[in-house]
Amino acid sequence: MEITHDVSVKLLFFARSKELAGTKESTIRLPTKISYKKLLNVISENYNLETIKNNILLAKNEEVCDEDVDIEIKERDSIAVIPPLSGG
Template sequence: MEIENDVTVKLLFFARSKELAGTRESTIRLPTKISYKKLLNIISENYNLQTIKDNILLAKNEEVCEEEVDIEIKERDSIAVIPPISGG
């Protein structure tokens, strides 16, 4: 029997990340445990976000992820990609 080690999650893009990715939301298969940096790299490379990568925040199920802590992901979790927001 094969052990399931990856899950499908929903990616939600906001503001500039939505423009660069060309979509508001998408799904992606990810391992159940991943470092913040690796997750950020995967999302940046797959969704054309390299130009804003250093300024993106990632949030899982509406909670901002800590960069130093591995992210545990379950089936149907959502990951929000939040770029810097300029105000005026």
């Protein structure tokens, strides 16, 4: 039995994060367990989101992630990158 230490997940970018990343979706390989902070850092550094990093919410499979709990990730999960919303 093979143990997988990293999986392929889909990243979905919305609003300002989509503009900064230059794409609405991407694929990234991540470990099967990662802290919220580390995941946020990896995404921010790889997709030019440093300027809004402190205001981003991450959601796994349409459920907002808790910042204090490690995130369990499975093959083909999706991570939504939700930037601050502005009204007008």
